[in-house]
Amino acid sequence: MNPLAGYLLVAALLFAIGLAGALTRRNAILVLIGIELMLNAANLNLIAFWRYGPHPEALTGMMFAIFSIAVAAAEAAVGLGLVISIHRHAKTTDLDAMNRMKG
């Protein structure tokens, strides 16, 4: 197993863990936490490919990861702001209870 594959597997595992968390926890904030984990796993993927890929001097992977971090931060801010707003409205962050869009 080459190093790249290892890093990729770790990233995959982290991604799956994050997904599991996003899918199974009741609290909305924990869903966001899961999402952060997934994003981070993707970042790891990017850096790993940058390091073991053909043209590291192009800095593509690194740049992508940096932008990803920036975007993730913005998204976390907005998402958490939303959660706070929802909590203010519904007095709870339990996702199972929020089914107003039920068809």
Place this chain on the structure above:
Amino acid sequence: MSVVFYLLAGLTVAGGLAAVLLKNTVHCALALTVAFAGLALLFLSLDAQFAGFAQILVYIGAVAILVVFAILLTRGSETPKDGVYSRHWISGLVIAAGVFAVFGWAVLQSLGGLPVRTGPAPTVTVLDIGNALMGRYVLPLEIVALLLTAALIGAVIVAMHEKEGAK
């Protein structure tokens, strides 16, 4: 694969697991921080110093704090009556397992075809990054700046207390 890698990987994964499994949400947030830290170290081990430090600064320094703030601000009841996991947590688990299986399979499948460059680590200076940001990636930079501004304003508006009259 060196020992360092396994250690760091284990730390990260453990942190992640803890982040999604723990009952107390604050503990989850803290475990998340550990996972972030593990990831930063992984970045460092991959010779992406700037990315690693940016990870520490942004994620641990800002996002984690943000999460903690949000948790603290949205405490209604400490632990919900029906437990912390949703009713159909099995299907979520299964799906996540499926995702991992597929990804793992994809990786292992293409082991032979991956072009692995086992050369020395690339030397990346901040100057290079700065040049790249201002040169090749100036547009994404500007867009991200815009995005951040929008996110900032949006978050403020979303989380702002509503006016008394509009209730």
Place this chain on the structure above:
Amino acid sequence: MQGDLLILSGVNAPPPVQAWIVRWLWLIPALPIIASGLISLLKQPRRRLSAWLAIGSLSSSLLLSLIAFGQALSTRDLLLHFGINPLARETVNFTWIQFGSTNVDLGWVLDPLSAVMLVMVTLVGLLIFIYSTGYMAHDENFTRFFCFLSLFAGAMLGVVIANSLLLLFMCWELVGLTSYLLIGFWYQKPAAAAAAKKAFLTTRVGDVFFLLGIVWLFAQTGTLLFYNGGAGSMEPLALGGLLAQHAAWGLTAAGAIGLLIFAGAAGKSGQLPLHVWLPDAMEGPTPVSALIHAATMVAAGVYLIARVYPLMQAGALAGGTTTALTVVTWVGASTAVFAALIAVAQNDIKRILAYSTISQLGYMMAGLGMGGVAVGMFHLITHAFFKALLFMGAGSVIHGCHDEQDIRRMGGLKADMPLTFVTYAIGMLALCGFPLLFSGFWSKDGILEAAQHWSVAKAPFYMLVFGALLTAFYMTRQVGYVFFGHYRGTKHAHESPKVMTIPLAILAFFAMALGLIGTPAWPWFKAFLDGKAAGFDLHGFAEPGLMALMGTSTVVVFVGLGLGWWLYFGKSPKPQEPDVLEAAVPLPWGWLRDRLYVDELYGATVIAFYAWWARVADWLDRRVWGGAVSGVAWAFRGWAHLNRFLDTRVVDGSFDKGCEELSVGGGLLSRVQTGRVQTYLRLLALAVVALVAFLIWSSRA
């Protein structure tokens, strides 16, 4: 007119310019028919206009008939001048229908026979029309009466001038129709309606045979025209063909067709088995009885036989006769006696005259059969005048006695109604055949003379002589009851107005004067019909046996008159008392009074069969056809029920079920939309898994 050329029968000459009257001959029947049509459009209160239309049209027809008569006379004179002897006949023929190569032609003919009939019909008709304006003056359906009367006159004139058996038949039927309409004129009376129906149906029986004869004739000869320049059905070529054909019972086709046509004539002219309708036809108004059932319509049958005489006579050897003519003779003679017997015992003034008419028609037929066209036709012409006179006189009597028709309630009217009495007496004497002065004597003698010389048998002669005796007897009885003795009615009798009595006078004149043209001394009529001229020659009386015959008939007449006088004159028994003869021989009198039970016979046989058949038909209709219809309806109902079941259960059921399933499926599907974010996330992840797996799997080398 003198310069015109002529069409000669038997000579194939191309038709040159004809006299205008011959071309316009069709106006003679057309004018009254048009008048009838116009009258039918008028409202009831327009009495004077309708009467004027009818009388005016018939007068014009009379004028044209006289011109036509003159034409026929001049034609004859011209022929004689050129020394050609065939009968003078002018025809106008045209094609009516053409199918394939067969033509159906119609046309009219002007010859001595049709000329005399035209004059007679229009003259008598006109007098009766004028009479009717007085007789029907108090009737509210005056206009309708003249409409029908005009139609009748037109149709009768059509029968007279027809050169085609088909056209004759069409007008014949029209005459029958108007007879029905006029007999049943007072249709509110059940007796009148029944009588009209009876007349129509009885003549119909004859007409069926007539039509068969027409069809057979057409099939055999290919033409229905009488005279057509050599190709007509009464001309030697066609007759020869008919004689060659043999039908059943030893008859030739000519004889069979002749008998069939005679059956039609027998119906219309009231010969023996089919006479039952004539007495009942007296339900109609008296002018109708006078015109139709005395002078003209019943004479149509005799005229028909005269018209088809070449057919009836075909195959006869010189001095001999044919089967058809023999039958005609026997039927005629039997009818003459039969009807005369019944007339003796009748008490209704019009019924006596009706049976008298039947009897005299029998004489005419016998005359045709034994003596030829001229003999029968002469009696027809004279009979028309004096019978019309007698009927009109009877009408005058009825009118004067306030609608009383029973002769036992009349009497002594000689003083109250002198004009009527005189004219009636003249008519009665003419009918009896009072010698020398009255036309009836000469015409009846012509028939008796022919009967005396008949080669087949002598019986008809004796029958006819006996009939003459009876005629004198019953007429004397009638006159004695009506005009002599004392009045037995309830209301006072009065004379009729001039509009009724003047036609009576005119007819009385003719009743006497017509005899002159038929005497043996000056046989003008016979000669005219034969296309010859006749001069006045007293040697005509010198024929062997003629004087003896005249003497015999005179004796017979006086015997009859005397008997009647002895039994009935001056005596006026009360209505309840039996008649003199009835007291003497009640049983035979009863038979005669009950009309020898002919109606009852028909009722028991024909009518009973018909009623049975009607019941069968009713059963068929009700059960079989009705059952079939009900069955169909029942099947339809069942089908409708089935359809409804199918519709509600199967179609609706399946449709409703389908919709339900759809609804359930939709409900099931909507459960995907939980409204919860995590559910959607899961689905998303699942999709990603599936997609990636597929991609990887498909890219395996």
